[in-house]
Amino acid sequence: PPANAGRAPGPPDGGWGWVVVFGAFISIGFAYAFPKGVAIFFKEIQDFFGTSYSEIAWVSSIMLATTYGAGPISSILVNRYGSRPVVIFGGLLCGIGMVSAAFCTSILQLYICVGFITGFGLALNLQPSVIIIGKYFLKRRPIANGLAMAGSPVMLCTLAPLNQFLFDNFGWRGSFLILGAILLNCCVAGALFRPIGAATASVKTQATAEGKDALKEKVTKDAMEMSSPVNIPMETKTEEEGGKDCCEKINQYLDFSLFKHRGFLIYLIGNVLMFLGFFAPIVFLAPYAKHIGIDEYSAAFLLSILAIVDMIARPTTGIIANSKWVRPRIQYFFSFSIAFNGACHLLCPLASGYTGLVVYSVFFGLAFGMVCAMLFETLMDLVGAARFTSAVGLVTIAECCTILLGPPIGGTLIDTFGDYKYMFIKCGAVMVLAGTFLFIMNYYNYRMLAKEEKERKAKEEDPKSVRTENEGRNNWNKEIVRDGPELEPLREEREGLKKEVNGT
């Protein structure tokens, strides 16, 4: 039936998807936790090379900057080759980076090996993992996102004692060597990322059979134009008779037309603002605790509390966000969690003594987990799974600047005023502002979307079913094009069909 032919079946929302979530858990965990975990070696490396602390801290900053800054490159590669090869390559790159870091003889070489190479490898791990969740899940996507993002605190809690153990037994060089091997496990995670398209490869379901019927019809009509899968982008171009050839080409790899997307812009501005105050409190929590007289071990324990609460908060937030009350208004939930985070920071200077700080850590862990769990889910919700690949790349490179600026600005505030409370106030104020901005703008966005939906429905009721069918097919075409490399199994069948058609 033609009506169904235009719409491809949805993502599986389960089955192999949970294995993919596990793979993403590992991948995302390494990407976020590794730069923090490697800080344990810094004191020893600083003594070894005779450098100052700030020179060593650059290693971490370069790694973080590369992980976020290489986002667009990651997106382009995923658009071209799919998630799996990119993650496997990223894992190999991380491993090579750390192994070569084990043989470094100067701090500059460390910057390159640990900072750039490993950072780039982690970037190639982070983006595809997030992207492939969007491909495998729709109805249960918030839960999947929450579970995958929980990898970060779990990995951090595992890496910190592991790094200490490796360091005590093998020194920093041996530890880097072994960490290189451990990072190769990202390749295993990548191997689990079986490619999948907008239409599933499974032939078990009746829905897919219908899809195949539609394919057959389509192939018989457009058989001459489809010469090879790689040329599909070109074919679509000629089909759509778009005037801007080079822009289309660039947009195949990195969709810059997202900058016209209202929801994307709202998300971008809100998040860039939020990241100014996001990471600084974590960086300065332990020094602040020591400053008000708490001993070192209790101060470190505060961070552990934070990580444990974070670990629980992320999947829980995913489940809450998936519920039928929250899912349609997930943007509001996201803005609320950002504002909640900001409120925690604003109240922190009122916390006196160790118990106050423990309470703060618990709430901070909760808020941090909530925001992180929904960070990518909300973006997927706004731009859709198809354009998410490019969206995530563009967002991470924009966030890169503010992420790097946040802690140094906080540090300057502390140094100027000699008091930590101004840093907390600044972070809290920025996040409350970001949360409010997102809340208001998303309210506006929801209203505009509702309006557009109404207009679209009005058009659909127009008695021009042929045009809608064509539009539907063209849309489906576009989706296939965007997800090009993901359609390997489908492509084979199409090729098979096409050969038979040509044979007749």
Next chain:
Amino acid sequence: MPAAFSGKRPGRRLLLLCLSLSLSVGSPADPTMTPQDASQSQVNSLTKMQGGLNESTPEPTTTTRTANWQTQGSPSDHLTLGHNVSIPALLRPDLTTQEFKQAAKENVSNVTFVEYEVLLPGVSGTSVEKNITLDSAAGIELSCRLDNKYSHLKSLQVTWKRGNETIRHINKTENSWSIQLWILDNSKLGSYSCTLKGEEEISAVFLLQVPKIEGREKPIISYEGDTAVMICKSFGYTPIAWTWYMTNGSEQIAINDSLLADKYVINRISASVTHLKILKLTKEDDGVYWCEAAFELGKSKGKLQLKVLSLMVPLKPFLAIVAEVVILVTIVFLYEIYSKKKEKRAGDEKEFDQVEQLKSEESNGLENSSARHRRV
């Protein structure tokens, strides 16, 4: 002898000396004054005299000195403020000529005494201990103070001892007994105790020592052919010199970096930090190293341990993990190929069924050419 001595010194100092001598001669004969009172009055009169004669005497100012106290027993100790008390070296009969000259030199530059006080607990049998860290020559005043609530205890006798040697010249105020010491060399360090004998015996111990040097508890791990850097720090105190020793069997051998310049490099990074760099490590370099800081008042050592491993040691876990990764990736890919084949087989069977269904439905209707071909 003092008379002959005084003959060579003119003016003010002669007057001071005569006065002090007369006082010191006079005091034992006076039955009403106790030795403590005598020395106290001595001090008082001297300060008055000083105030009159020497215009440049500074006003008594307070100096604070904070230190980490490790006390055992009563937590009721507290650190009080010291005060400037300038006592001319001439009045110290217990000084040797050497110390006398040195102290006299220092006296010209306005020496300060730093006071360390211990509050004695009322409970007998317990002992209070205080650690005092000194790196260079100084004058210190150690005092034991009894809490006001115990001042009713009569017939208290206080003895200050260093080892078995009793110290005279105790200054007594209302509730505290103190001694003043010139710590000029290592022999003066050690433990000084004040014992309060009344109905019960209460004592406190002051432990004077040189600053401790921290080495590293955990061993430093390095590899053959690599360089190892060992660091020693003395916190807050500046040593005169640093020396590094390595342990050969049971002996400690000093490391001479000028002799073996391509093997050892000793750097003094800052006043209180020293680096020892060992180049081209071999298995023989494995062992315990000592860094010794020389202070004016003595030496202090820190211990470090170096472990030299061969490259094979981390290589084994590395290869094990790489092997595990390769095995897992292979398993995942094999499983994927296997499950795809299974799906294809099931799919083919299903298609076959579907095609049969279609064929039966379209018996004389539309012919689906692709379906017919697929049967092949």
